[in-house]
Amino acid sequence: MSVDDHYLENDEQSIVMIVTAGPSTPHRCATPFYLASLLASMDAEVSMFFTMEGVRLMEKGVPEDLAAMEGGKKIIDFIRDAKRAGAVLHVCQPALPGYKIDGQADLIPEVDHVSRASVLADLLMTCDKVLSF
Amino acid sequence: MECNGCEFRPELFYDDEYQIWVRREGDGTLTVGMTDLSQTIAGKIIHVRVRRPGTRRPPGKPVATIESGKWAGPIPNFFDCTIEEGNPDVLETPTLLNSDPYNAWIARVAPAGSADEALAGFLTGDAAHEGYCERAAREDIHCSRKIK
Numbered sequence: 001m002s003v004d005d006h007y008l009e010n011d012e013q014s015i016v017m018i019v020t021a022g023p024s025t026p027h028r029c030a031t032p033f034y035l036a037s038l039l040a041s042m043d044a045e046v047s048m049f050f051t052m053e054g055v056r057l058m059e060k061g062v063p064e065d066l067a068a069m070e071g072g073k074k075i076i077d078f079i080r081d082a083k084r085a086g087a088v089l090h091v092c093q094p095a096l097p098g099y100k101i102d103g104q105a106d107l108i109p110e111v112d113h114v115s116r117a118s119v120l121a122d123l124l125m126t127c128d129k130v131l132s133f
Numbered sequence: 134m135e136c137n138g139c140e141f142r143p144e145l146f147y148d149d150e151y152q153i154w155v156r157r158e159g160d161g162t163l164t165v166g167m168t169d170l171s172q173t174i175a176g177k178i179i180h181v182r183v184r185r186p187g188t189r190r191p192p193g194k195p196v197a198t199i200e201s202g203k204w205a206g207p208i209p210n211f212f213d214c215t216i217e218e219g220n221p222d223v224l225e226t227p228t229l230l231n232s233d234p235y236n237a238w239i240a241r242v243a244p245a246g247s248a249d250e251a252l253a254g255f256l257t258g259d260a261a262h263e264g265y266c267e268r269a270a271r272e273d274i275h276c277s278r279k280i281k
């Protein structure tokens with residue numbers, strides 16, 4: 001790899017990340033935020049949409065106690081890295097009742113939007129790339 | 134100078150979270166690097182990418198991206214500037230940011246206005262030392278140059 005390969009190009013892209021991984025598979029829960037941080041810091045417009053069990057990563061008390069590996073960095077810290085880099089976090093409103101999560105009271109403050117499925121549909125139809133976890 | 138084993142250089146300029154340092158160069162450009170606090174928090178740095186030279190970066194748009202084993206994110210930018218160059222040594226050997234954070238600069242940039250205008254919002258000298266030590270104490274950060 002030459003030095004020139006380490007320079008970033010200037011194309012800006014929009015990326016949607018759909019996250020369904022949750023606390024039952026902790027080893028799958030850090031990577032989405034790590035990638036979101038990286039992509040957002042490269043000027044990509046990153047939207048993360050949490051649905052199915054992924055909504056539990058946005059529930060107060062869950063990411064604070066969860067790590068992808070034993071003794072590793074907590075998921076809440078990965079979430080904060082992604083937010084600091086500029087990622088926007090959507091929680092799937094229709095998925096919340098199945099996990100008995102109150103969208104007003106039970107979500108961590110890092111959540112930007114509690115969104116209906118049609119918001120995800122709009123994001124998918126207008127973005128450049130989709131990643132799913 | 135140091136706090137909790139974290140080296141501090143009073144002649145440099147720092148953002149208010151002490152993530153980056155900025156050095157004034159004789160030709161009016163500015164060099165940007167990571168502080169000892171930042172490299173310690175990041176851990177072993179495995180990749181650095183800098184915006185291509187000639188790219189205009191307004192405030193809030195990062196000049197570079199850093200990846201370590203446990204952290205990925207931007208080298209933040211606080212003033213309007215244009216990228217002049219990335220440090221080829223750091224691009225080829227990112228762990229220099231861990232082993233020698235104040236000599237291993239990341240990028241050299243040309244501020245859109247004067248260097249004084251660009252640095253107006255930064256801290257330096259005793260005021261910066263006080264804030265740097267406060268952050269190290271508050272977050273219980275103990276710096277290490279060991280590359281793990």
